[in-house]
Amino acid sequence: MIILANSLTTPAIGTVIWTTLIFCLxxxxxxxxxxxxxxxxxxxxxxMIKGSLAAAEKAKEEMAKLQSDNEAILRKARExxxxxLKDARDVRDKLIAEAKMKAEEEAEKIVEKARIGIESEKxxxxxxxxxxxxxxxxxxxSKLIGEQLRKTAEQEKLIENYLKEIxxxxx
Amino acid sequence: MKTKPTTSIIILCFLxxxxxxxxGQEGGHGETEEKFNASSFIMEHLADSHEWHLWTKKxxxxxxIYLPVILYSKDKGFDMFSxxxxxxxxxxxxxxxxxxxxxxxxxxxxxxxxxxxxxxKTVLGVFFSCFVGLLLFIGLSRxxxxxxxxxxxxxxxxxxxxxxxxxxxxxISNIGKNKYEKFMPYLxxxxxFILINNIMGLIPFPPPFGANVTGNIxxxxxxxxxxxxxxxxxxxxxxxxxxxxxxxxxxxxxxIMIPVEIIGLFSKPFALMVRLFANIMAGHIIVLxxxxxxxxxxxxxxxxxxxxxxxxxxxxxxxxxFLQAYVFTLxxxxxxGLAVEEEHH
Numbered sequence: 001m002i003i004l005a006n007s008l009t010t011p012a013i014g015t016v017i018w019t020t021l022i023f024c025l026x027x028x029x030x031x032x033x034x035x036x037x038x039x040x041x042x043x044x045x046x047x048m049i050k051g052s053l054a055a056a057e058k059a060k061e062e063m064a065k066l067q068s069d070n071e072a073i074l075r076k077a078r079e080x081x082x083x084x085l086k087d088a089r090d091v092r093d094k095l096i097a098e099a100k101m102k103a104e105e106e107a108e109k110i111v112e113k114a115r116i117g118i119e120s121e122k123x124x125x126x127x128x129x130x131x132x133x134x135x136x137x138x139x140x141x142s143k144l145i146g147e148q149l150r151k152t153a154e155q156e157k158l159i160e161n162y163l164k165e166i167x168x169x170x171x
Numbered sequence: 172m173k174t175k176p177t178t179s180i181i182i183l184c185f186l187x188x189x190x191x192x193x194x195g196q197e198g199g200h201g202e203t204e205e206k207f208n209a210s211s212f213i214m215e216h217l218a219d220s221h222e223w224h225l226w227t228k229k230x231x232x233x234x235x236i237y238l239p240v241i242l243y244s245k246d247k248g249f250d251m252f253s254x255x256x257x258x259x260x261x262x263x264x265x266x267x268x269x270x271x272x273x274x275x276x277x278x279x280x281x282x283x284x285x286x287x288x289x290x291x292k293t294v295l296g297v298f299f300s301c302f303v304g305l306l307l308f309i310g311l312s313r314x315x316x317x318x319x320x321x322x323x324x325x326x327x328x329x330x331x332x333x334x335x336x337x338x339x340x341x342x343i344s345n346i347g348k349n350k351y352e353k354f355m356p357y358l359x360x361x362x363x364f365i366l367i368n369n370i371m372g373l374i375p376f377p378p379p380f381g382a383n384v385t386g387n388i389x390x391x392x393x394x395x396x397x398x399x400x401x402x403x404x405x406x407x408x409x410x411x412x413x414x415x416x417x418x419x420x421x422x423x424x425x426x427i428m429i430p431v432e433i434i435g436l437f438s439k440p441f442a443l444m445v446r447l448f449a450n451i452m453a454g455h456i457i458v459l460x461x462x463x464x465x466x467x468x469x470x471x472x473x474x475x476x477x478x479x480x481x482x483x484x485x486x487x488x489x490x491x492x493f494l495q496a497y498v499f500t501l502x503x504x505x506x507x508g509l510a511v512e513e514e515h516h
Binding site for chain 1: 214217218219241270271272286287288289290291293294297298301304305308309311312315317319320321331334335336352353356357359360364387388389391392394396397410452
């Protein structure tokens with residue numbers, strides 16, 4: 001029994017040599033044909049995943065940036081529109097006001113002119129009427145008194161006076 | 172683990188089966204009812220052998236695979252023959268088998284032991300496990316080449332987490348991110364060599380399985396030697412400086428410290444060797460002892476009880492198979508890590 005137990009704890013030289021040989025062969029074959037490609041693939045995959053994640057993160061950031069940019073642009077455009085509209089409104093108001101003023105002035109001028117014209121026409125007409133009245137009254141008087149009544153200087157003066165009186169009365 | 176229950180059931184079937192045949196064999200010895208010797212029964216199963224015993228017929232004839240014996244001795248030179256020729260006390264070319272060791276007795280009566288390079292049960296077990304490992308991992312690398320850089324599928328999804336575990340939790344965490352790559356092939360090979368052998372050793376039958384490989388001290392010695400050699404070769408200046416003159420140790424202490432350091436150098440691989448050997452050996456001894464109970468009590472009624480305990484032990488041993496592969500690789504990585512560590516960290 002002791003011998004058997006002893007044989008269990010004593011490494012057999014032959015087994016050591018064979019195990020060494022087989023393990024060496026096993027190690028080199030695996031290292032060359034298994035571990036190298038497998039670890040390479042695993043590493044490549046890990047790197048790809050890492051790269052993809054980084055790219056996704058970057059894309060996300062870019063998207064966010066673009067979005068914020070878009071918003072800023074939109075806000076600015078809105079402000080610009082407001083400003084432009086306001087300007088346009090101001091200009092319109094101003095134009096209208098100016099036009100109104102001009103029109104009023106023009107109208108006033110026209111009215112003034114008309115009044116002056118009317119005035120002159122009126123005085124002209126009055127003068128004419130006066131003359132007409134003078135001649136008419138002389139005619140009427142001569143008819144009444146007879147044809148002797150001449151148009152003397154004296155009579156003329158008298159008529160003038162009468163007319164002046166009428167004129168004064170009228171005005 | 173889906174396979175665990177099925178494995179256990181298979182183990183149970185084998186145990187009941189082998190138990191029954193062994194029981195029959197015991198009875199078959201007839202009138203000379205020899206006392207059942209549990210320790211020799213266990214030791215025979217644990218020890219290396221020149222034949223791979225399969226079963227014993229009712230008439231006492233044993234059925235076995237006879238393995239090639241390769242011998243070298245100074246006076247007789249090389250010799251190669253089947254172990255059948257020296258089985259059962261036969262003598263061949265002056266060689267006989269004494270307690271599992273091949274010896275030759277010369278005319279003067281001196282017992283000589285030749286250099287025994289036989290393909291023993293253990294050697295065959297190592298060979299088969301390496302064959303399985305090669306098939307598995309070269310197949311795995313092929314499947315990687317086929318699928319390219321895509322998500323793991325098939326066998327990859329089972330083996331890749333283990334490979335990643337060895338890389339991340341054993342190599343990188345002990346050796347460091349900058350230097351681990353050089354040692355990955357060795358660590359992976361050692362891990363899977365031990366794991367495959369442990370699991371193959373747990374399966375009792377048929378022949379490529381059931382060899383007590385990682386419970387054989389020669390095999391664990393080779394593994395420990397590999398770790399030892401790799402550690403010493405990759406040891407840097409700082410490592411040797413710490414062994415010869417550890418900084419901060421007063422000069423008068425050095426005569427004590429240097430021998431201690433040198434003993435430490437060898438005790439590390441020695442512990443590796445014994446730990447793996449003893450753990451696997453112990454597991455086999457317990458399982459075999461439970462089976463031996465059936466013969467000790469000479470009752471078939473005890474068989475179910477034994478079987479249940481054996482199934483329990485086998486589940487435990489399956490865990491130990493992984494654990495010991497992990498521990499061996501972890502400590503190897505730790506020792507290598509200590510040897511390649513830089514000055515300040």
